[in-house]
Amino acid sequence: GAGVSQSPSNKVTEKGKDVELRCDPISGHTALYWYRQRLGQGLEFLIYFQGNSAPDKSGLPSDRFSAERTGESVSTLTIQRTQQEDSAVYLCASSFEARTEAFFGQGTRLTVV
Amino acid sequence: DAKTTQPNSMESNEEEPVHLPCNHSTISGTDYIHWYRQLPSQGPEYVIHGLTSNVNNRMASLAIAEDRKSSTLILHRATLRDAAVYYCILRGNSGNTPLVFGKGTRLSVIA
Numbered sequence: 001g002a003g004v005s006q007s008p009s010n011k012v013t014e015k016g017k018d019v020e021l022r023c024d025p026i027s028g029h030t031a032l033y034w035y036r037q038r039l040g041q042g043l044e045f046l047i048y049f050q051g052n053s054a055p056d057k058s059g060l061p062s063d064r065f066s067a068e069r070t071g072e073s074v075s076t077l078t079i080q081r082t083q084q085e086d087s088a089v090y091l092c093a094s095s096f097e098a099r100t101e102a103f104f105g106q107g108t109r110l111t112v113v
Numbered sequence: 114d115a116k117t118t119q120p121n122s123m124e125s126n127e128e129e130p131v132h133l134p135c136n137h138s139t140i141s142g143t144d145y146i147h148w149y150r151q152l153p154s155q156g157p158e159y160v161i162h163g164l165t166s167n168v169n170n171r172m173a174s175l176a177i178a179e180d181r182k183s184s185t186l187i188l189h190r191a192t193l194r195d196a197a198v199y200y201c202i203l204r205g206n207s208g209n210t211p212l213v214f215g216k217g218t219r220l221s222v223i224a
Contacts, residue, residue: 043214
């Protein structure tokens, strides 16, 4: 079956604009994760959705960042009033259950100019 | 989740075995040990995980110390494609906490 799909693959935006990044998890996967990876850096955890539980938003860096998930399907990560330091690859992953292996998408490369 | 400690970098010759260590002295009884790796310009991929017993799969083996305070990921025959950052992560059994990556070990493979 299809893997985790993220769109767009690349996004260039002007500073101050809002952006929406989309993640389509593997069908049937209840857990979904968002990460940010700046150039040459490690993966920063952003937010975690697990079934019907309240999402773990402890990794969101500021109130400009938010994410939603519709049931156990698509998720969108929204960054408002983008800043240059938001430039990074944003990775999404999903897993069948919270404890099982996570599958990652190819990421969205965001460039804020 | 409890913290893990890994060397920043390691080097291996192609076609030789590689042992990647991970220390997790504060591991709890219900924490699983997960390994992921990230190849250059790609998202991370799952490698292996275990609880107490040693585990083998097509990619690697995981050797877990008897006291569970350390583990070793074993690549039996390194190839150039195995050059990546390897992450050792502890994950609680409940699944209520997210998958959090540390700095990992950057493995270089020399031809």
